[in-house]
Amino acid sequence: MSLRLRLNLLIAALNLGFLAALTWMQVDSHRNSIHEEIAAAHRVTVQMLSTAAQTSRIYGSVPATMVNFLQGLGRIRANEIRFHSADGAIRYVSPPSTYKTGRSAPEWFENLMRPNLDATVIGLDGDGVTRIEIVPDASRAILDAWDSMSEIFMLGLGFFIVLHSALLLFLRRLLRPTEADVEKLVITTQELAENREVTRLIQDGIEEERKRLARELHDELGQSVTAIRLIATSLARSADATNLAQGAGKINEIAAGLYDCVHRIVRELRPAVLEQPDLATALNDLVQEWRSRHRDIELVLKLEGDLGDLGEALTLGVFRSVQEALTNVLKHAGADRIWLSVIRRDGSIEVCIEDDGSGQAKKLSGSGHGLVGMRERMMALGGRVSAGKRPEGGFRVKIELPLSGESR
Template sequence: MLQTHIDAPADAGRPAAPLPDSGVDLKRYLLWRVSLFALAIGLAAVAAVFVQTGERLRGHIARTGSTVENLLAAEVDRPRDSFRRTVEGLDLTSLDGIGPLLGICVKVEDIYKRAVIRRCFDEGEGAPAPVRAVLAALLGPDVAYRGVIGQYPGVKVGEFTVTPDLDAAARDAWSRIGMVLGMTFGILLLNGLVVLPVRRALAPAEQILAVLARMEAGDLAARMPRPRLIELRRIAAGFDHLVERLEATLAARRQLAQRLLAVREEERRHLARELHDEFGQCLASVSAEAAFIGARAERSDPSLLPAARAVSAVTAHMMESLQGILHQLRPVGLEEFGLAAALEQLVGGWRRRQPDCQFHLEMRGAVDDLPDELTVSLYRIVQESLTNALRHGAPRRVAVSLVRDADGCRVTVDNDGQGRAEPNPGSGLGVLGMRERVEALGGQFDLLPLTPQGMRVAAVLPVAALIPVETSHA
């Protein structure tokens, strides 16, 4: 007898794994990288402005101190009483012209360390307090020029201190920082202008992911959109071509699987006829001969009567076994009376053999006008499910449900048995046979545990499986 087997995919019946979400979003990547780069450049430029301002002020005070000292000496040497050793009357008018340009503050003390004059020559508006505070902390109290104010003939009348005008320096630094911030803002704006067209170009990526999700769920009729970006358009076209080839390959595989199943059923049907016609007739003849020998032995030679009865018993047992084999090869009444009657007979037979188990059969929809290959497959699925449940699970209740509606056909077999403690349940030849039948018809097969115990065999067949093979491939 020809043996056929169709290899099921390794992941058949398992839920599809979700698409991975980890990775780099190009739009966010560009936005964050360029933004961080612009902010880093801006912060570095601001820091450079403060450092350069501090260095400039240090050098400027060192160069300006001697000039201020000469101007103050000239102002003190104006004609006055030579016996008056004081800085009274000193108004720093000699610095009015150059002071605003130098950006300095001058403090004058008399010989008793009393502050006489404290003056900054810049008359601009107040500087930003944070910028002034940063400059003050950066320069510290040591950035200053200290000198002596003397009067002829070499008499000390006071001291002076030249310090940077922090308000003027802060305004100058703030103006340069404003330029830096403007450049940083310009880079950020340019980044946004770059990200917008990239985002529009990659907008079809969401549609592509949606199509991939549909294909992952089994909808191979889904097709990729055609983005404006030429690279994505080529990828989408190539992917659609691969899906079309995969769809054609799967269709050819299902057609071949259906053909193999049809050939196997036809072989079983032929073998059943041969066994019934040849082997059955031989057993019937042996049974008749044994009966004849028993009748003659009873009259003429009673010693042969036990042997004749033994032959009759063995023949009857062989006839019963042959009937069981014929029923397994080709269900009685499946072709003549339809699927509903065959399932009722199948469940009724188990009900008689297993009186301690409750059997429930539910059928909805027109199940008797299904294609022959689908009818046989449904019957085999229920037959194998009942056999596995009652052989291995010792259930107290078994429920069989067959439903045909607008979405296709669904069959479930539930049992509350203990089942077998297997590391990989559903790996037996019976389950593999059911799985290959369902997949050959383009359906989905599942073997699921029930709560608190038991197993469920579920097969869902699409509408396309309800169309005969000759019609669907015409």
Template structure:
């Protein structure tokens, strides 16, 4: 069931409840009005009849009149429809009434359920009698019976008219609500179309500004999400191209090293080996053998360097902690003008291989960036752990950069992709370091503000055990 149909049904049910409650109170008020009117009419008629009885109490001749004689002239009270007045003689015979036997209600008599709903019962609606006693002798009985049927018929006619108007109002309200809800939910089709385009990979789809406040908020959130997805997709494409380019560059570098270095060494070995085979003097053979031994050692160093670039051997042999220590040691040898402070936990314990290599590469990339771009004088590296996570904090006092600007290189983006692939977290705090000697820059803020706005801090949180499912995700 659609939301539009649900709203229409809810409003319809609410209108039905309101109409039912209104009808209940209308019938209740009409019943009280009919009861009051019939009771007042009965009291007035009894008062007049009492006066009439006193008028005839001095004349006894009418008592013996025939059946057709008019005693109280009740026929003249036929227009009093709310009461039925009857006179019975001492023998219980009806002598006179204000009702014609042929008199009946109109054709539009109210239904029985409506009469029952009026519930006109009680002591005030019961018949009342007056005993006619003259000179101590009982001569008959005058019976007055309230009859609200005519009044109920009038109420029914009025109620039918009101119900007709209410039904017309009910239909009009439902029609208006239907079209209003339909108009309100018309932008939903536009939202579904935009979601379909997003599903098909067209992240350039955007929603317009809607007049409805709720839909306008949804549209703005959708556009923000689309911007994020489009930016992420573009970054992923860019990273993919950069990864491919870096792979090709690495392959070219390896091919060049193998061709230029190892190829030359092999050529030298071949020449020396040929000299040994063709030489007739032992001294010449020894010299060639020494040359082969020297070239072989150089080849071993070259192969070791290539393997180190492909996969750090210390990481497999010594573990993450000692491998990071060795990495920092070699970096310190190359950058002697930078004071590096390290605080690495000695026993990191069992850690997933993907997490270990990611932590190593991240520290390696940070040190490379510091050496190339930071112009720092001091670097601090902290590696801590708890039961589930490994924490890396790398901080320098260099010139810093603006983290809000998307970098063109692969370094930071690659680090972020690696860490997010392991369900880890990465936070970067950095800002440009201003030169206090520049008067234009110095005029923009106080010295204390300039001193604070410098350096870079990278905080990384990695789970020690990353499942393959999480890594692939």
């Protein structure tokens, strides 16, 4: 159920409750006043007719005098008077009220409001056959109450409808999202989608890295360990001292290679840069290691300014970006020379990785996550990345990063 509908229902229920309470109070107060009024009128009528009956005895024939008297009297408010003669017939009934003639309140309302008053009988002879019967008649008072309550009820209902319609309109306007809300919602949705994309890229990256490590472990460690085992098996069979010495030398050589390989993998997984946040040292190590592995490509390094106090996030961010850019050169460029420069300027760091390779000549191959990841990472640090073909040929990745207050 929507919030608007729930609010509407709640307000309607409160309104109807209020209307019901008001109606009940009206019913109660009208019922009490009708009872009071009819009882008083009945009492007065009974007293008057009792006195008249007693007085009429002085004038001889009581019935005839009384009928005359009653006919002269006509209607008495809120009472019906009937005269029962000695032969059992009703000789006289007081005329009906002329007030609001022809109309009466609905039966259920009359039943609800009618006061519980009995008729009074005044006997005119010894055996009580000749008698005046005075019946309380609340129908006019009840009709008055009905009319007045209907008016109030209709007024209340009208008020309820007007109030509720106004509230509906007001709530609709109040709960309608503003343009700013919609804009915010759109931005949030976009951000969510981007976040999902980044999460996917990160997952892909992790998977890619796992594959690479598995490949490296299989190719480098697997082969070396197999070689050691083969040599060890043949040594075990050989009794020749020269063979033994040669085998031991070989094992030593392979083991040294293994050590280098493990060392390299460990360094890639957790570079020295993390142990000691000094970008210059980390980049120098990286470049040295890179040069030793790729002797056919010249890697020119230029570091300017103090790169020792940049903080872990920034240091690692730049380090990983340089790693990715260098890997890209190997993967995509076919370059002879790479220029890597990291320069600290006033309040910013500028990183540039250029090569003299093919540029982005080939169709976009590969998984295409490296540059996206780099961009995300740098954006998170408040920086930006531009990457593309150089006018003079080759490829360039440029990163600009602002320095936060403490590292300025």
